[in-house]
Amino acid sequence: MRRAFALVALGVALTAGLSALPAAQAATPVVAGGSADVQSAIDGIRALVPDVDARSGSSSDAVQAVRDAINPGSYTCPASTPLQDWLRGTLQGFTVQQLTAALILLQLDLVTWDARVNDAQVPTVYGPSGEFTIPVTHTFRDLGKFWDIDSNGIKLLPMHGSVLVDKARMTRVFEVVYGQSAANSASLADFVGQLVRSVPRFNGGDFPLFTFNSYATSAEEFGGRRVVMGDGVLAGYAAIGLGDVAPQAILAHEFGHQVQFADDLISDATTPEDSRRAELMADAFSAYFLSHARGEAMQTKRVNEFLGVYYNVGDCGFSSLSHHGTPAQRQRTGEWAYGVADSARPQGHILPSRTFGAMFDAELPTLVAPDAH
Numbered sequence: 170m171r172r173a174f175a176l177v178a179l180g181v182a183l184t185a186g187l188s189a190l191p192a193a194q195a196a197t198p199v200v201a202g203g204s205a206d207v208q209s210a211i212d213g214i215r216a217l218v219p220d221v222d223a224r225s226g227s228s229s230d231a232v233q234a235v236r237d238a239i240n241p242g243s244y245t246c247p248a249s250t251p252l253q254d255w256l257r258g259t260l261q262g263f264t265v266q267q268l269t270a271a272l273i274l275l276q277l278d279l280v281t282w283d284a285r286v287n288d289a290q291v292p293t294v295y296g297p298s299g300e301f302t303i304p305v306t307h308t309f310r311d312l313g314k315f316w317d318i319d320s321n322g323i324k325l326l327p328m329h330g331s332v333l334v335d336k337a338r339m340t341r342v343f344e345v346v347y348g349q350s351a352a353n354s355a356s357l358a359d360f361v362g363q364l365v366r367s368v369p370r371f372n373g374g375d376f377p378l379f380t381f382n383s384y385a386t387s388a389e390e391f392g393g394r395r396v397v398m399g400d401g402v403l404a405g406y407a408a409i410g411l412g413d414v415a416p417q418a419i420l421a422h423e424f425g426h427q428v429q430f431a432d433d434l435i436s437d438a439t440t441p442e443d444s445r446r447a448e449l450m451a452d453a454f455s456a457y458f459l460s461h462a463r464g465e466a467m468q469t470k471r472v473n474e475f476l477g478v479y480y481n482v483g484d485c486g487f488s489s490l491s492h493h494g495t496p497a498q499r500q501r502t503g504e505w506a507y508g509v510a511d512s513a514r515p516q517g518h519i520l521p522s523r524t525f526g527a528m529f530d531a532e533l534p535t536l537v538a539p540d541a542h
């Protein structure tokens with residue numbers, strides 16, 4: 170996913186002042202984990218961020234999963250994939266109030282923003298238990314050597330949901346992103362911490378829904394060039410049996426966006442077709458690297474596994490600006506890139522990134538033709 174955030178919220182002070190601090194704050198009950206705790210935290214956040222319920226959040230897969238859980242009739246396409254089934258399964262047994270709590274946290278997009286405005290936690294590890302640290306860091310290093318862009322200065326960061334209960338980090342997010350005063354930001358950080366702690370299943374923030382995301386940001390965006398990998402998305406693919414290939418495939422996709430930024434291969438996406446082209450091109454950069462002899466040199470079986478990764482995240486939101494292409498389009502793109510790598514002569518030659526990008530553009534009409542909309 171490429172998350173080109175609109176930065177309109179930056180520095181824009183919301184109108185809520187200290188006088189707007191809700192009465193509910195004073196009425197917080199002493200019993201932790203109760204529904205009253207959840208409600209008072211929700212009320213406190215809504216008082217200081219009045220538009221929170223209207224925010225779409227950038228973690229669209231996670232947001233959609235919660236909305237589907239609240240309103241099961243809203244889901245449309247596709248009927249299910251193993252990954253989506255797993256994600257929805259994490260929400261089994263939640264009350265509507267708890268789902269609302271999850272939705273508010275996601276719509277504030279706090280974990281995503283944390284990785285933009287704060288430095289990585291030390292030690293810097295990847296995956297809920299650090300189990301993906303080696304594949305993620307090694308693949309990132311390999312990508313920097315593989316592609317011909319200047320990759321110095323691109324920061325790799327994790328997303329851990331536990332940042333939600335880190336008052337200093339959350340306070341900075343509310344100050345920088347939401348333009349809140351220091352005092353309001355501290356209050357909001359407290360409400361967020363209360364909300365997370367009041368729902369035992371949130372596990373202190375280490376709940377996959379909150380980090381079911383990965384993204385890349387450009388030099389012009391706040392925080393500069395970053396590639397960010399969430400614990401939840403890594404855990405999800407591991408849960409469906411793709412833990413040995415998904416970290417590399419997702420990271421290579423996000424790095425593909427860095428190649429696009431560096432080579433000026435994409436403009437700001439303005440239509441679903443622009444977005445689909447950018448995302449399928451990132452898929453192609455990823456698949457080329459994964460299958461190339463000097464990349465990950467994955468064999469056919471492994472390539473098929475990563476095509477499964479792409480199938481899982483292909484979406485059907487044709488009107489969505491973040492449209493990634495259908496599962497079939499993503500699989501065809503991966504197969505095409507695999508073929509380019511496999512037919513490289515001489516073996517071991519790595520195409521210049523701009524050349525590969527031009528080859529992709531020439532192929533794009535074919536890749537999207539059969540089920541183009």
Ligand SMILES: [Zn+2]
Nearest residue numbers: 170171448451
């Ligand atoms: Zn992307």
